[in-house]
Amino acid sequence: MNMILKNVTLNQKLCDIKIEKGRFAQIAPNITPTPNDDVIDASGKAIFPAFYNLHTHAAMSLLKGVGDDKELFSWLSQDIWPREAKFDADIIYAGTKLAMLEMAKSGTVFFSDMYFEQAAIMKAVAEIGLKAAVSIVGFDMFDPKQTTQKIDAIKEFLDLYNPAPDLIQKTLSIHSVYTVSAPLIEHIAKTAHDNNMLLHIHASETKKEVEDCKKEHGCSPIAYLEKLGALCPRTILAHAVWLDDNDIDIIKKNQVKLVTNPSSNFKLNSGMFQFDKLSKANCLIGLGTDGSASNNSLSMFDEMKLCALSAKIQANDPTAGKVEDVFAVATSNGAQIMGIDAGDIKEGQLADCMLVSLDNPLMFPAHNLISNLVYAADSSIVDTLICNGKIIMQNHRLNDEDEILKQAKTALKRIH
């Protein structure tokens, strides 16, 4: 079934938009529907690209509010890892769905996940109908036995759902230089290269990580990852807060992509991403929420606002982090980094979009709707979410919302 969005506001003007075979087929002042078209009255609503959340740990939605106000390493070792030890596939499935419910309601159509139990995550993604990059987590805590087990698990992951289902992109990940041995980093880097896969890494998140890496390996995490062959145009570095000029040169030389996670960096007092400097150096930057335990929201609205504000403080310049640039980081840049042919409302592109209510006070007055999205809005403005031309949410409600919450409640009982 094709879809026509009637009387929708695009770039502050009214138009009709036809969606056919999952793509924006026609954008025109007036499109006459045929009997095959499902017509949606979008009067009073504006259309925008949906968000691409480029770094999260979705199932951690079940750990929201656990171990707040702590330093990264003690938070992980005392609060998060002991609870995660109780997570199994059913719990991760329920947690991933809970996260997707929150993401869909806040306009996110895609998330890049770094977590365990990939089959359960893929099942959850397929059921809700969002898009995701699902990675197997490279993590061995320098234990040779775990290294061997992980190498076997990566092989199994490559064979799992091969090719990956429609909405899913399989990726590889390296948790960090402080949790993964050099042999495993090299193995994952080579596997990503051989299979042309994206490689997702937490890197240079804290000052301590950089100092420890320099003590241990004589160079920064970025230089160390380059030495082990893990940096290339398919590499995506999350956080990347503590970068010096040499690191930035390495990132540019290898065309590495970056993902900023401002809420998580602020909450853990990790530091501020150099948004202005890295944008001016022409690095391609995406935006991510990180997991619910370190944010604690999965709303890209919150991330955009913090991204813009912290860009100004970090550069000591109110012209840094302009609204159009920050909105692009949350939308078209994210799609580009993940190789998804979407991110703009443009004929020919995949129809990933949201319809937002213009009569919501957060969107009024409409002097600059992008500015309203970045600085004023929250998830309450998102009325409809469309992913690959299919409606995921209408009237700010998903069909199986009650069931998702019920499953999450059952899962919670098993981790306490």
Ligand SMILES: [Zn+2]
């Ligand atoms: Zn993370």
